[in-house]
Amino acid sequence: MKIAVCIKRTPDSESRFRIAASSTAIDETGLKFDIDDFASYAVEVALQLNEKQGPGEVVVYAVGPDAVQETLRKAMSMGVDRAVQLKTDSVPYDGLAVAKALAAELAGGGYDLVLFGKHAFDTSSGVVGTATAELLGIACVTAATKLDIANGKGTARRELEGAAETVEFSLPAAVTIDEGIARPRYPSLKGIMAAKKKPLETKPAQLGDVRITVKALQLPPDRPAGRIIGEGAAAVPELIRLLQTEAKVL
Amino acid sequence: MGTSNLVFAFILTLGAGFFALNVQRLVGYMQIGKSDDRSDHPLVRLKNVLTIGIGQTKIFRDPVAGAMHATIFWGFMVLTAGTVEILIQGVFSKFSYALLLPKLVYQLYAMSQDGFAALVIAAIAFAFYRRLVLHPKRLEGDKLEHTDALIILGMIGGLMVTLLLTNACQYLLDPSAIGPEKFVSRQLAGLIAPLDPAPTRLFTVFWWSHALLILTFLNYLPYSKHLHVATSLINVYLSNTSGPGQKGVMRPMDLEADVDHFGAADVEDLTWKNLLDGYSCTECGRCTAACPANLTGKLLSPRKIVINSRQRLMEKAPVALGDHMEFMHPALVHGEGDDAGATTLTEVLEHRLLDTYITEEELWACTSCRACVQECPVSIDQLDIINEMRRNLVLTESRFPEEIQPAFESLERNGSPWAFNPGDRALWAEGLEINTMAELMERGERPDILFWVGCMGSFDDRAKKIAVAFARILKACNVNFAILGQEEHCHGDPARRMGNEYLYQMLAKDTIGTLDRYEVKTIVTSCPHCFHQMGNEFPQLGGNYEVIHHSTYIERLLQENLVPLQSDHGQRLTVAYHDSCYLGRYNDVYDAPRETLKRSLPVINLVEPPRTKDRGLCCGAGGGRMFMEERVGKRINVERTEELLATGAETIAVACPFCMTMISDGVKAVQSDVPVLDIAEVVAGQLA
Amino acid sequence: MANVLVFAETRGVALRKVALEATTAARALADATGGGEVHALVAGPPGVGAVAEQLGKHGADVVVVVEHAGLANFNCEVAAASVAARVKGASYRAVLLGFSAQGRDVGPRVAVKLDAPIVADVTAIQAATGDSLIVQHPGYANKVIATLEVKSPLAVLSVRPSAITAQAAERTARVDTMAPAADPAASRVMVKEVVEGGKGKIDLGDAPVIVAGGRGLKAAENFKIVEELAAAFGNAAVGATRAVTDDGWRPHSDQIGQTGRQVSPQLYVAVGISGAIQHLAGMRTSKTIVAINKDKEAPIFKVADYGIVGDVMEVVPALTKAVHEAKAGH
Numbered sequence A: 001m002k003i004a005v006c007i008k009r010t011p012d013s014e015s016r017f018r019i020a021a022s023s024t025a026i027d028e029t030g031l032k033f034d035i036d037d038f039a040s041y042a043v044e045v046a047l048q049l050n051e052k053q054g055p056g057e058v059v060v061y062a063v064g065p066d067a068v069q070e071t072l073r074k075a076m077s078m079g080v081d082r083a084v085q086l087k088t089d090s091v092p093y094d095g096l097a098v099a100k101a102l103a104a105e106l107a108g109g110g111y112d113l114v115l116f117g118k119h120a121f122d123t124s125s126g127v128v129g130t131a132t133a134e135l136l137g138i139a140c141v142t143a144a145t146k147l148d149i150a151n152g153k154g155t156a157r158r159e160l161e162g163a164a165e166t167v168e169f170s171l172p173a174a175v176t177i178d179e180g181i182a183r184p185r186y187p188s189l190k191g192i193m194a195a196k197k198k199p200l201e202t203k204p205a206q207l208g209d210v211r212i213t214v215k216a217l218q219l220p221p222d223r224p225a226g227r228i229i230g231e232g233a234a235a236v237p238e239l240i241r242l243l244q245t246e247a248k249v250l
Numbered sequence B: 001m002g003t004s005n006l007v008f009a010f011i012l013t014l015g016a017g018f019f020a021l022n023v024q025r026l027v028g029y030m031q032i033g034k035s036d037d038r039s040d041h042p043l044v045r046l047k048n049v050l051t052i053g054i055g056q057t058k059i060f061r062d063p064v065a066g067a068m069h070a071t072i073f074w075g076f077m078v079l080t081a082g083t084v085e086i087l088i089q090g091v092f093s094k095f096s097y098a099l100l101l102p103k104l105v106y107q108l109y110a111m112s113q114d115g116f117a118a119l120v121i122a123a124i125a126f127a128f129y130r131r132l133v134l135h136p137k138r139l140e141g142d143k144l145e146h147t148d149a150l151i152i153l154g155m156i157g158g159l160m161v162t163l164l165l166t167n168a169c170q171y172l173l174d175p176s177a178i179g180p181e182k183f184v185s186r187q188l189a190g191l192i193a194p195l196d197p198a199p200t201r202l203f204t205v206f207w208w209s210h211a212l213l214i215l216t217f218l219n220y221l222p223y224s225k226h227l228h229v230a231t232s233l234i235n236v237y238l239s240n241t242s243g244p245g246q247k248g249v250m251r252p253m254d255l256e257a258d259v260d261h262f263g264a265a266d267v268e269d270l271t272w273k274n275l276l277d278g279y280s281c282t283e284c285g286r287c288t289a290a291c292p293a294n295l296t297g298k299l300l301s302p303r304k305i306v307i308n309s310r311q312r313l314m315e316k317a318p319v320a321l322g323d324h325m326e327f328m329h330p331a332l333v334h335g336e337g338d339d340a341g342a343t344t345l346t347e348v349l350e351h352r353l354l355d356t357y358i359t360e361e362e363l364w365a366c367t368s369c370r371a372c373v374q375e376c377p378v379s380i381d382q383l384d385i386i387n388e389m390r391r392n393l394v395l396t397e398s399r400f401p402e403e404i405q406p407a408f409e410s411l412e413r414n415g416s417p418w419a420f421n422p423g424d425r426a427l428w429a430e431g432l433e434i435n436t437m438a439e440l441m442e443r444g445e446r447p448d449i450l451f452w453v454g455c456m457g458s459f460d461d462r463a464k465k466i467a468v469a470f471a472r473i474l475k476a477c478n479v480n481f482a483i484l485g486q487e488e489h490c491h492g493d494p495a496r497r498m499g500n501e502y503l504y505q506m507l508a509k510d511t512i513g514t515l516d517r518y519e520v521k522t523i524v525t526s527c528p529h530c531f532h533q534m535g536n537e538f539p540q541l542g543g544n545y546e547v548i549h550h551s552t553y554i555e556r557l558l559q560e561n562l563v564p565l566q567s568d569h570g571q572r573l574t575v576a577y578h579d580s581c582y583l584g585r586y587n588d589v590y591d592a593p594r595e596t597l598k599r600s601l602p603v604i605n606l607v608e609p610p611r612t613k614d615r616g617l618c619c620g621a622g623g624g625r626m627f628m629e630e631r632v633g634k635r636i637n638v639e640r641t642e643e644l645l646a647t648g649a650e651t652i653a654v655a656c657p658f659c660m661t662m663i664s665d666g667v668k669a670v671q672s673d674v675p676v677l678d679i680a681e682v683v684a685g686q687l688a
Numbered sequence C: 001m002a003n004v005l006v007f008a009e010t011r012g013v014a015l016r017k018v019a020l021e022a023t024t025a026a027r028a029l030a031d032a033t034g035g036g037e038v039h040a041l042v043a044g045p046p047g048v049g050a051v052a053e054q055l056g057k058h059g060a061d062v063v064v065v066v067e068h069a070g071l072a073n074f075n076c077e078v079a080a081a082s083v084a085a086r087v088k089g090a091s092y093r094a095v096l097l098g099f100s101a102q103g104r105d106v107g108p109r110v111a112v113k114l115d116a117p118i119v120a121d122v123t124a125i126q127a128a129t130g131d132s133l134i135v136q137h138p139g140y141a142n143k144v145i146a147t148l149e150v151k152s153p154l155a156v157l158s159v160r161p162s163a164i165t166a167q168a169a170e171r172t173a174r175v176d177t178m179a180p181a182a183d184p185a186a187s188r189v190m191v192k193e194v195v196e197g198g199k200g201k202i203d204l205g206d207a208p209v210i211v212a213g214g215r216g217l218k219a220a221e222n223f224k225i226v227e228e229l230a231a232a233f234g235n236a237a238v239g240a241t242r243a244v245t246d247d248g249w250r251p252h253s254d255q256i257g258q259t260g261r262q263v264s265p266q267l268y269v270a271v272g273i274s275g276a277i278q279h280l281a282g283m284r285t286s287k288t289i290v291a292i293n294k295d296k297e298a299p300i301f302k303v304a305d306y307g308i309v310g311d312v313m314e315v316v317p318a319l320t321k322a323v324h325e326a327k328a329g330h
């Protein structure tokens, strides 16, 4: 089986973000970037499928500046066979434009399966996977929490709001991967060494028209400092009131 | 030379020859291990041999068994001289040391022979009693082990008895041959005389029995754990566990090396020294008896680790070396755990030390507390094997308890084992007016010391209080210090202890870069792990600093009367101090924290739990255990806390933020409300 | 003046809440662009057209009904094709839908079919002038809010569930029927089974509310007050600290923290949890944190939005009762 995984390089989610002076980008100083969490689940799923299905190929793709090479290497250190960087100066917020670049590249690739993360931490949109599938004209399942391939067919489970569904789909297909499906493996030093020698190809990305631009980024208001609202059972009514009116979670 | 001399000469050659052959094979086997230079510091090594080896200092850590063993050991040393005499006599009947030695010396020698023979017999009798009646827990192994021990004890006993009987017969035959120095033999002669006043035949029987027993014993050694008789002194000489060099330092590792795997998965990946450790293990079980993991019911037994390495060596080496002498491979076969002994060549090749003999679960149970190393009477380094095998698990096979992956990832991304925002690192210091290195640098100033806060001190709410307390003490003493603030990140020690050398080196080198940029000379830290890592292991990567643990630093300040203490000291407080492994067994800092407590609280009543100082029981957090689940057996921290509380202490003092967490949790678990305080907090509480 | 098309999602023949929210957003957008019409498309099994009335009440001028026996389960390909076909045959300023499981599927497909830019997970539509739309979209796990400009005569926007409150805008919708624009039977993805949740145990990762207990509960049997509180919320899962799972009071799978699950529910209630570093690492990112602990110095109060100092055995049952009452009063 031939599997492509499209990954993204995103900053660590624990970071405290600051807005850059331009106010349209985040300040990257001090941020640690790595393969996006959801994308790393997708890589893991691809590797597991490949191990189960017998010899095949797993290829990773990333759109972005040269910094993504590090991310691609990381995927290769996990066991991916080779990598392709679709080079741009920056990754636009416009998911459709990115999908066009990926689809153009993947079209002739002969992939049975193209995997994505459910969405990326930074743009949190979940557009690229589905759009790429649609551009390629292949089946697409989003937010899979289980994935099986057998006899040229796929089965996946997806969580809906308050329900779950099992879907069956034909190959080739694109699947976007949700959390909880597999814990991404930790690359061994052996894998890191091997990744240095694996092929990493760089090509210009054929982005579509970028029609979505960032006007401004803002930080949400600070979380109010914790407070002790009272002692003992007497404080319960006040808590209920706050949960209803302030936190709006009840 | 009579016929019997010739016959004996022949047997002697045969016996000695076979022994020599086996020694050669054992040495050959050992060499399948990796190289390791132990030719340094001959004087320190000699000192170790004299104290630990000849002086039996470690043996005496168990006073009863210690006395027994030391008697046999010293007896052996003395009687070996006699054995040589007897062997020479077998070939040249007229030979005697009396021909070579001044009379007085010879008489002393003769007396020692008899005296020690008797003492050894007594010790052997006690050893039998101990094994067969008392059944000490630490000697519980499989049945084979006891048989082996009993055979050996029997042989030693036999040697002593036949020696004395030979002497007794000889005395009856020729009273001038045995002087009054051999008082035991003469007494014995009195018992034999009524049976046979001229026991020529008995003499022959006893002499031959003794001589043959010597050769049998010699040739039994390579098949027994009692090979340690031959190897232990050599092993003590070559060992690094009591120096030379800093204790407990993990081996440097070249990550750029062109190798197909890292760390140890099989015996070839260990060093020859690790393999010699296997030959030297006496299976005494002292290590396992002191192991916190083992004694709280985990699978890990450091003795098993050593014995398994030996078992696997015996299985693998003959195949690896093409030693086709199928017959009588030096076996040392018996061991611990399921007998994984291979029966076919394929099996030998399929097996490996990891998995076939030693499971992942055992390796991850280790807290790296070094209690095993500390106890071992023959200076074996059990922990070195565990550390190397963990390296293989992580670096080569990427196999580890899944709960440590977040720790690895956070270390890599956030510079601490927890997923906390690195930007929050210095929040604890807000409002305390503590300078950062960067601020001082900007002003063109330089502090006297760098206070390395550590990840616990930076992020853990409880440990932050320790950081604040220590900073208050420094301020009160007008010490010119600074912190790195947001520029500090983990030095990688937890990663190293968990086998992730790659991550460790990345973090450590980066830390060294930062420290060197600020030209840091002296570092003080309240965390023993930081203290050990930066002080003892950083030099491997070119980072050389004077690193001082806060207990030592505060003690110095107190000694110099720099700490403004309150004058009234309130009521008498009973305090138990819990030793941190990385402070104690790794760095021999036992007194500084105790002194600090005594000086700051002159009315203190310092109580010690039964396991204390270099025998102190680990809190359970070391070796990365802090980041792993403890699902099997009793929790180590609870075991330790119960012991500390049993002293009647009203306060438990610690000197390590990890101990703080573990012991505080332990106190909660047993629903006690005894406060747990860091020594810095105790001192800060007494500030005027 | 421009019309706006809503893909109004349904499950079976019932409308989903987010469909009304999208309709409200569409109404506002249509009004802002000079009073265009709001059209809503529903695709489902026969009978689904009945939702037209409800959509009309929320501001839909036209409801396009795609009914087909093969649409008993949601069919993304048919939905996307039908929406695209409808847009191609008319003139729309924007297509709106919910950023839900269905919407994630349909939105990007429609965008591709129409070659229109798509912004997902929109929390507010701020302005519409000419070809330009200004929308708000939270990124970085809600840690950064982006204001985006979409420049296109036609745009697809999926709105975040619950971000916009559905509002009445009474109309009687005209109903248009339409045949599915793709053959439901020819779909490459077929739903085989839908398992309704809510009956089984809610997974910690999915639960909007988590009630977790720590050693402050003192004994395993006291854990039932945590379970009762979770039951009162109805949509809550039960979690525990490492000390508790280590002690065997709860299974290890319930553990929240560095070595267990990392969760960020809407509401996290910490019962008798002191807030050790290892636990905080697993729940700090929860949206609202409530802590109940007898020790007012406990670090958990530093991260808690609302803290009650007191004996958990007294406070928690009182809270359980109050939550029951609050729910009943709704």
Ligand code: SF4
Pocket: B287, B290, B291, B292, B293, B294, B300, B301, B302, B365, B366, B367, B368, B369, B370, B371, B372, B373, B382, B383
């Ligand atoms: S270092 Fe400590 S825990 Fe590890 S094997 Fe030795 S005694 Fe046991």
Ligand code: SF4
Pocket: B280, B281, B282, B283, B284, B285, B286, B287, B288, B302, B303, B306, B375, B376, B377, B378, B379, B380, B382
């Ligand atoms: S390793 Fe040392 S302490 Fe442990 S059983 Fe062997 S000889 Fe005894």
